[in-house]
Amino acid sequence: MAKRALxxxxxxTMRDMVAFTLKGAGFDVLEAEDGVHAxxxxxxxxxxxxxxxxxxxNMDGVTLVRELRAKAEFKSTxxxxxxxxxGDDKKASGKAAGxxxxxxxxxxxxxxxxxxxxxxx
Numbered sequence: 001m002a003k004r005a006l007x008x009x010x011x012x013t014m015r016d017m018v019a020f021t022l023k024g025a026g027f028d029v030l031e032a033e034d035g036v037h038a039x040x041x042x043x044x045x046x047x048x049x050x051x052x053x054x055x056x057x058n059m060d061g062v063t064l065v066r067e068l069r070a071k072a073e074f075k076s077t078x079x080x081x082x083x084x085x086x087g088d089d090k091k092a093s094g095k096a097a098g099x100x101x102x103x104x105x106x107x108x109x110x111x112x113x114x115x116x117x118x119x120x121x
Contacts, residue, residue, distance in 0.1 A: 002028045003120060004045070008038040008052040008064060009082070014105070018051055018082065021109040022116070035059025039067060047077060049120040051103075051112075054083040054090065062097045069098035078119035082107060 005027045007018040012033075019029040030045065032038035034056040042050075050068065054061040061081055068074040078100040083090075086104045094102060100119050103112060 002026055003048040004028045004030065005116070005120075006030045006032065006038060006042055006047045006050045006052075008032045008035065008050065008056070008061065010034055010053065010056040014053070014082075018107075018112070021112055024109075025113050025116075027116075035061065035064030035067065038064055042068075042074075046073070049116055050074075050077060050079040051082050051116070052079065054081060054085050054094070062093050062099075065094065065097040065099050078116075080115060080119065082112075 005022050007015050007029060009015045010033050015031045019031060022029050030041050032041045036058040052061040052064055065079050080101045080103060081094045081099045082103045084105045091102050101115055103115060
């Protein structure tokens, strides 16, 4: 059975790039355009890994991480932040919210898959 990933980004191009990379590695991919949409997409769904941007309308990525961690079914789900933000303060806020890891855009497909496979074996 294929693992399922949720990719969250307000850029359709970025969602498409992440989804293309993950689908090529055999993942089933769900997509959402912001944190609010992500919460509705995962309702009742099992997800093996979440990859989210930080800067999005309606609900940012750090808030999404916090909201997912508050749900029993996402307590141990790997959540990766994929963003252009690389500052230590942003990384600290992501870690405090419960993010598993941090990847800075632009990403190399092999590096993304390496990190995903590490946190989601």
